[in-house]
Amino acid sequence: MPGARHCLLFDLDGVLIDSWDVARSAFVGACAEIGRDGEELVSGFRDRLGRPIEDIARQLDLPAGFGETFRTHARRLDHLAVPLDGVAELLAGLRSLxxxxxxxxxxxxxxxLSVLxxxxxxxxxxxxxAGDEGPGKPAPDPLLLCLDxxxxxxxxxFVGDTATDMEAARQARVPAILALWGGARPVACDLLLSRPRDVADLIGMAQTS
Structure with missing residues (x-):
C-alpha cells in the first residue's frame, strides 16, 4: 500500500534493548528485601516477562507492594541497559520508509522513557x-491503544520476544512476529525473525507489494 500510513509495534525489553541482567538483578534484590529467595523464583519471573510487574508478582504469590520494591531496585540499574545490536539502524531505516x-x-x-x-x-x-497505563499484555488493550x-x-x-507478546498480538488481530536476536525462546508465532535487519526487509517488501 504505497503512500498509506503504516506502522510496526515493538516490545521494549529483549527486542529493542538488552536489559535481562538489570531485570534479573532487580528481581532477586527485591525478593531478598522481603525475605524471599529470588533465585528460586527467577525462572517463573522470566517466563512471565512482558506482563506488568504487579501481575507477575500476583502469579508468583509475592506480597502487595512488591512491584514498587522491584522498580526501586530496577531504577538503580537501568543505566546498564543497552540497545541490542542493529536496533538503532533498524528503527532509523523503518522511519526512512x-x-x-x-x-x-x-x-x-x-x-x-528513561531507558529509551x-x-x-x-x-x-x-x-x-507502558504497563502502568491500563490493562497489560497479554490483553490486546495496550496494542490497540498504541495503534490509536x-x-x-x-x-x-507486533514484534516481541515472549509468549505473552505473541498472545497479545493475536488478541489484537495483528501479525505476531517473534524476535530471536535478544535470546528469546521459540514460541508459537506468525513469523519468526533472527536479525533486526530482517524486519526492515519485511517492511520493504510490503511497501512494494
Missing part, C-alpha cells in the same frame, strides 16, 4: 504505551 514506530511494554512509563532516552532510541519512537495513538490504518505486526 515512512513506517511509524510504536512501543508497547510492561515496564512503567517513567522507566520506559539512555539508549539513544527515543527519537525513533512515535508512540509508547499512531493513527495508522495499516499495522505490519
Amino acid at each position: 515512512g513506517c511509524l514506530i510504536g512501543v508497547v511494554t510492561g515496564k512503567d512509563r517513567a522507566r520506559s 532516552a539512555g539508549c539513544g532510541l527515543i527519537a525513533h519512537v512515535d508512540a509508547l504505551v 495513538r499512531l493513527g495508522a490504518p495499516l499495522c505490519h505486526g
Whole structure:
C-alpha cells in the first residue's frame, strides 16, 4: 500500500534493548528485601516477562507492594541497559520508509522513557504505551491503544520476544512476529525473525507489494 500510513509495534525489553541482567538483578534484590529467595523464583519471573510487574508478582504469590520494591531496585540499574545490536539502524531505516514506530511494554512509563532516552532510541519512537497505563499484555488493550495513538490504518505486526507478546498480538488481530536476536525462546508465532535487519526487509517488501 504505497503512500498509506503504516506502522510496526515493538516490545521494549529483549527486542529493542538488552536489559535481562538489570531485570534479573532487580528481581532477586527485591525478593531478598522481603525475605524471599529470588533465585528460586527467577525462572517463573522470566517466563512471565512482558506482563506488568504487579501481575507477575500476583502469579508468583509475592506480597502487595512488591512491584514498587522491584522498580526501586530496577531504577538503580537501568543505566546498564543497552540497545541490542542493529536496533538503532533498524528503527532509523523503518522511519526512512515512512513506517511509524510504536512501543508497547510492561515496564512503567517513567522507566520506559528513561531507558529509551539512555539508549539513544527515543527519537525513533512515535508512540509508547507502558504497563502502568491500563490493562497489560497479554490483553490486546495496550496494542490497540498504541495503534490509536499512531493513527495508522495499516499495522505490519507486533514484534516481541515472549509468549505473552505473541498472545497479545493475536488478541489484537495483528501479525505476531517473534524476535530471536535478544535470546528469546521459540514460541508459537506468525513469523519468526533472527536479525533486526530482517524486519526492515519485511517492511520493504510490503511497501512494494
